[in-house]
Amino acid sequence: GNSVTQMEGPVTLSEEAFLTINCTYTATGYPSLFWYVQYPGEGLQLLLKATKADDKGSNKGFEATYRKETTSFHLEKGSVQVSDSAVYFCALILNNAGNMLTFGGGTRLMVKP
């Protein structure tokens, strides 16, 4: 089956620190990969995505590169802000297999001033 594994949180960083949240996947086919973010008290919203190997998704200073050889899609940001405090979810959709997202367990990020 398909699955997504994320590093367990919480991840606590000081403002302006470098962020990495690891994400690896297993899939029976060829997936598209996503990062969603959930701010406190809100629903999820798409942060970035990549649809094929070596694609880099980017948004709001966050980046993730689709690495087929290591089945990974790690999220990075060079300098986090307090406003980045949220829960981050890695997810996949199998191409040509409908639109059902498979999510990782989520990683809570806390950024301190």
Place this chain on the structure above:
Amino acid sequence: DAGITQSPRHKVTETGTPVTLRCHQTENHRYMYWYRQDPGHGLRLIHYSYGVKDTDKGEVSDGYSVSRSKTEDFLLTLESATSSQTSVYFCASDTGTQETQYFGPGTRLLVL
């Protein structure tokens, strides 16, 4: 942002009672989804719909039913609520082309 609302936003109920959660979207999206969010599990798909009156089961469908009589509305029913169904429920919708799924704000359900 897509207009997706959920009602109620919070509900406390007792074991054995039926509960219906409503999701309403104004984007004319063909696909709609119900997920539950639990610590350590991320979001898990309960049911989804690919059109009016067209629904199918997701990963954790036991104890839940859904209905979609109009494009804009997707109802989730807990026939007889149990404490294991205490969770946060999210609705989502999209066009079915593997682009962005848009999520509602969530419904926090407590079953006592």
